[in-house]
Amino acid sequence: MRTTLIALSCLAAGLNATEMPPTYVCGRADTPPIIDGRGDEPAWQQARELSPLRDIEGDTIPHRCRIKMLWDDNCLYVLADMDEPHLWATLKEHDSVIYRDPDFEVFIDPDGDGLNYIELEINALNTTWDLFLTHPYHFDSPIVLHDWEMPGLKHAVNLRGTLNDAGDTDDGWSVELAIPWSSICDHASQPRRNRAPEAGSSMRLNFSRVNWQVRPDSDSPCGYSKLTDAEGNPLPESNHVWAPTGKVYIHLPERWGRVVLSPRSASVWEATVPEPQEKTKLELYRILHAQREHRASQGSFSRSYPLPDGVQLLFPTDDYFILTATCPRSGVRMTLDSEGRYTASAPTYHLPEIFLWVHGDAVNEQTWESTCQRYAQAGINTLIISGSTAQLASLTPAATKAGLEVFAWLWALNRPQDSEPMKHPDWFAVNALSTSCHRPENRPFVEYYQFLCPGNDEVRRHLLARVQELATIPGLSGIQTDYMRLPDARLPRGLWGKYGLDMSPAPAFDYCYCATCQELFRARYGRAPLPAPAEDKEWLDFRLDCIADVYNLLAEETRRHHLRSACAVFPSPSLAAEMVRQDWSRFRADLALPMAYHSFYDEPPAWDAAITRKAQKETAHRIPLAPGIHLPDAPADQLHAQLDALHETGAHGIALFSDEELTQEHLQALQQWLNNQKNSKSTSK
Numbered sequence: 150m151r152t153t154l155i156a157l158s159c160l161a162a163g164l165n166a167t168e169m170p171p172t173y174v175c176g177r178a179d180t181p182p183i184i185d186g187r188g189d190e191p192a193w194q195q196a197r198e199l200s201p202l203r204d205i206e207g208d209t210i211p212h213r214c215r216i217k218m219l220w221d222d223n224c225l226y227v228l229a230d231m232d233e234p235h236l237w238a239t240l241k242e243h244d245s246v247i248y249r250d251p252d253f254e255v256f257i258d259p260d261g262d263g264l265n266y267i268e269l270e271i272n273a274l275n276t277t278w279d280l281f282l283t284h285p286y287h288f289d290s291p292i293v294l295h296d297w298e299m300p301g302l303k304h305a306v307n308l309r310g311t312l313n314d315a316g317d318t319d320d321g322w323s324v325e326l327a328i329p330w331s332s333i334c335d336h337a338s339q340p341r342r343n344r345a346p347e348a349g350s351s352m353r354l355n356f357s358r359v360n361w362q363v364r365p366d367s368d369s370p371c372g373y374s375k376l377t378d379a380e381g382n383p384l385p386e387s388n389h390v391w392a393p394t395g396k397v398y399i400h401l402p403e404r405w406g407r408v409v410l411s412p413r414s415a416s417v418w419e420a421t422v423p424e425p426q427e428k429t430k431l432e433l434y435r436i437l438h439a440q441r442e443h444r445a446s447q448g449s450f451s452r453s454y455p456l457p458d459g460v461q462l463l464f465p466t467d468d469y470f471i472l473t474a475t476c477p478r479s480g481v482r483m484t485l486d487s488e489g490r491y492t493a494s495a496p497t498y499h500l501p502e503i504f505l506w507v508h509g510d511a512v513n514e515q516t517w518e519s520t521c522q523r524y525a526q527a528g529i530n531t532l533i534i535s536g537s538t539a540q541l542a543s544l545t546p547a548a549t550k551a552g553l554e555v556f557a558w559l560w561a562l563n564r565p566q567d568s569e570p571m572k573h574p575d576w577f578a579v580n581a582l583s584t585s586c587h588r589p590e591n592r593p594f595v596e597y598y599q600f601l602c603p604g605n606d607e608v609r610r611h612l613l614a615r616v617q618e619l620a621t622i623p624g625l626s627g628i629q630t631d632y633m634r635l636p637d638a639r640l641p642r643g644l645w646g647k648y649g650l651d652m653s654p655a656p657a658f659d660y661c662y663c664a665t666c667q668e669l670f671r672a673r674y675g676r677a678p679l680p681a682p683a684e685d686k687e688w689l690d691f692r693l694d695c696i697a698d699v700y701n702l703l704a705e706e707t708r709r710h711h712l713r714s715a716c717a718v719f720p721s722p723s724l725a726a727e728m729v730r731q732d733w734s735r736f737r738a739d740l741a742l743p744m745a746y747h748s749f750y751d752e753p754p755a756w757d758a759a760i761t762r763k764a765q766k767e768t769a770h771r772i773p774l775a776p777g778i779h780l781p782d783a784p785a786d787q788l789h790a791q792l793d794a795l796h797e798t799g800a801h802g803i804a805l806f807s808d809e810e811l812t813q814e815h816l817q818a819l820q821q822w823l824n825n826q827k828n829s830k831s832t833s834k
């Protein structure tokens with residue numbers, strides 16, 4: 150099974166064709182964990198979990214396995230905690246073929262070239278098999294060093310149950326590893342012998358868990374025997390992996406996850422964005438696999454294989470070629486040869502990821518496909534689409550077909566079109582005068598301010614269910630929450646005239662004073678909020694935490710579904726905390742889209758970039774930002790100046806609000822600006 154395969158160029162149905170490999174930011178261990186298999190050190194409690202394992206073909210799985218990683222100057226640390234009702238293992242000799250038992254496996258391609266990688270397998274008896282491969286098995290003559298050793302490896306298992314006893318039901322087992330950098334980097338094609346990689350660098354990794362279907366068997370030494378087919382062969386094992394390859398075959402390093410080594414402690418939340426060249430890279434591999442299949446059936450590579458735009462075939466012969474392409478967003482030049490060697494140059498420029506907010510319920514479905522093509526042509530990368538789950542499901546395919554990514558636009562704590570909360574008056578946010586947002590006539594500013602209470606558990610469960618529902622939409626890349634906040638305690642100055650208000654802090658606009666929130670506050674601080682809220686820092690802090698808790702809950706759920714979690718936020722965390730109780734520096738977001746709209750604040754256009762810099766400082770650059778441009782304030786002839794100013798902040802992306810105000814002139818201006826960026830950066834090099 151492990152050495153034969155067919156049709157690598159086609160993916161299995163379970164893996165979404167638009168899905169990119171997962172990314173993980175690996176934090177530093179403040180103190181190295183003790184390798185005893187338990188993982189009970191504080192460093193492990195602080196470490197983030199990887200996205201959950203899935204079946205190797207992309208489907209969800211029944212058994213839970215939680216994996217965390219840490220690093221320091223000496224080692225890469227891995228902790229895997231697995232549910233397992235039947236603990237069994239038979240292999241006690243080092244370098245046995247461990248996957249014949251249930252096992253846990255680690256694959257590391259240190260420099261990401263798709264060659265020269267390491268495999269480590271371990272079973273519940275703490276027996277290991279470490280090996281080194283020059284090529285994946287599907288190449289002509291891979292050298293597989295079965296007796297290769299990983300010097301200095303520390304490994305331990307902890308069993309929660311009894312091994313090899315079919316008479317009881319077990320809880321599970323965990324594996325803890327300390328893999329010395331000297332044993333990893335020694336074999337990368339760019340040697341970094343005996344030295345940790347630099348902070349900020351990345352590697353390609355995958356994890357796999359192998360399980361067999363068994364029945365209790367008192368004649369077997371381990372208490373179980375494998376279920377077999379009619380010929381007496383064991384039924385195929387299950388392979389649960391971090392980064393699905395789309396095939397029952399893990400040796401596709403191009404599909405493994407990307408692990409970024411952060412200079413920061415694991416206790417600090419930090420996010421990273423997928424590399425822009427990832428999609429093109431997978432396209433090169435798709436062509437490579439198809440060409441190798443062509444040679445297997447026809448005897449030689451095809452010199453006229455159809456190539457997508459931007460991909461070139463170099464030096465083609467009957468048995469050799471090089472594929473090359475340049476990433477339009479970074480200038481990274483990629484090459485992949487027919488022997489499977491991948492190289493990527495350093496980026497020569499960075500174009501921002503361009504987002505566009507789209508009102509999904511108002512789009513013209515007749516022209517949607519051509520609209521998406523126009524967006525993609527102009528250089529827009531990602532659409533953030535509002536609407537019902539059904540509307541999103543019907544709009545997403547044309548967008549992804551045009552090469553766009555799609556985020557669902559979820560209104561979180563303000564839910565004017567949601568009838569369910571109306572049945573629960575106690576779900577609503579309440580102000581300092583005890584007035585609830587339940588009844589339309591009592592809502593602040595506008596009737597659609599149907600704000601829910603962030604402290605209410607039922608509200609949280611209701612929002613979680615919305616995330617779970619959106620996550621079922623095929624082809625989706627992320628979920629962007631909006632209105633993750635309370636009503637405006639202070640309106641931006643530019644809007645005072647609109648609502649006829651002179652907004653000094655007033656109890657009528659200060660939420661959430663509901664019974665649930667006051668009770669939770671009392672439980673934490675042993676007292677009621679002070680009558681003068683301006684003097685009660687703890688009461689403010691409590692509410693800031695409350696909003697952040699709701700966001701973080703939804704973000705975790707979003708990532709559990711292998712989607713990116715983004716949030717539309719007020720311009721800077723400190724401003725947002727004061728105005729709408731949204732200190733988004735506490736949000737564990739993959740991406741934040743600050744609505745840095747100067748006209749709302751009676752400020753000049755230069756304010757947008759200035760407040761973006763402030764937000765970067767307040768979040769210590771831990772969260773990638775895509776500040777927004779409010780298109781009614783940016784006519785097409787002024788768009789270049791706005792794009793220049795925001796891009797100069799070094800922000801990851803730029804978001805346009807919204808499709809309703811976006812003109813053909815805007816699209817032309819955007820396309821021209823992106824081309825200018827590319828050309829000036831390429832020539833100034």
Ligand SMILES: [Zn+2]
Pocket residue numbers: 577578579602603604605661662663664665666667
């Ligand atoms: Zn409340």
